[in-house]
Amino acid sequence: MRDLMLYLHIIAGLSIIVLSILILLQMQKKSTWLKPLSALTAAISWLLLLPSALLYIIFYPATKTLIKAGAWPWAHSIFMETKEHWGLLIPIIATTAAGLVFTGRVKESKKWWILLLALAALIGVMGRIVTLGGMAR
Amino acid sequence: MKGRKSLRSKPRKSVFGFSTENKKAEKEKFSFYNGAFAASVLLAVLVIAAELAKPFKDFLASIFTHHWIGKAVLTAAAFLIVGYVYKQDNVFGVKSEKASWYATLGSLAVILLFYVLHFFGG
Numbered sequence: 001m002r003d004l005m006l007y008l009h010i011i012a013g014l015s016i017i018v019l020s021i022l023i024l025l026q027m028q029k030k031s032t033w034l035k036p037l038s039a040l041t042a043a044i045s046w047l048l049l050l051p052s053a054l055l056y057i058i059f060y061p062a063t064k065t066l067i068k069a070g071a072w073p074w075a076h077s078i079f080m081e082t083k084e085h086w087g088l089l090i091p092i093i094a095t096t097a098a099g100l101v102f103t104g105r106v107k108e109s110k111k112w113w114i115l116l117l118a119l120a121a122l123i124g125v126m127g128r129i130v131t132l133g134g135m136a137r
Numbered sequence: 138m139k140g141r142k143s144l145r146s147k148p149r150k151s152v153f154g155f156s157t158e159n160k161k162a163e164k165e166k167f168s169f170y171n172g173a174f175a176a177s178v179l180l181a182v183l184v185i186a187a188e189l190a191k192p193f194k195d196f197l198a199s200i201f202t203h204h205w206i207g208k209a210v211l212t213a214a215a216f217l218i219v220g221y222v223y224k225q226d227n228v229f230g231v232k233s234e235k236a237s238w239y240a241t242l243g244s245l246a247v248i249l250l251f252y253v254l255h256f257f258g259g
């Protein structure tokens with residue numbers, strides 16, 4: 001169960017990064033794929049909350065104890081705490097960006113897609129730091 | 138003076154990347170910008186309040202089973218409710234597009250900075 005949630009979490013996060021890049025590329029071509037891709041990204045960003053919640057609430061407490069007792073307690077106190085809350089803005093940003101595309105403000109949506117891409121990538125890096133924090137002794 | 142006017146015969150479509158056109162936004166049923174503004178500000182407030190006031194964190198956990206779920210539900214609710222209810226093109230006199238963009242960036246920065254200070258400050 002834990003591994004399944006972890007894979008879903010990683011796959012959904014990576015999908016958001018890849019889809020944001022695709023959307024930014026399609027934007028230059030004024031492609032018909034822009035709206036379906038935007039809707040898909042927004043949908044994934046909300047669905048991503050499910051594996052995130054299960055991992056954080058059910059499976060993370062044991063890892064948290066390990067990290068806090070280890071050599072990198074800041075991996076939890078700074079990176080995990082920031083990551084878990086930044087993640088709550090992912091669906092808000094993705095929906096705003098998709099909403100702008102659907103209401104014909106494609107140009108305005110560009111910076112929101114860039115923000116979504118940067119945020120999802122940063123959260124991924126923070127996740128890696130937290131994992132390393134669990135192994136640091 | 139006459140020459141100056143001719144330099145800008147058409148109104149600007151954007152200033153520093155922010156759109157000056159709001160006709161589409163006025164017709165909308167949902168204001169994504171206002172929703173994003175409310176959600177971002179509320180999230181930063183909830184994060185700080187829950188860390189500084191343990192009873193508030195416990196209160197969130199008692200209602201939503203976990204404080205993180207409480208923050209997620211309240212942030213999403215703020216996005217939906219404010220987006221549907223408040224459709225004006227400005228927030229506290231600032232254009233919604235600009236206000237939501239800086240509120241989102243500000244919220245992200247405040248959350249990171251808060252946890253850095255909270256960790257080193259003890």
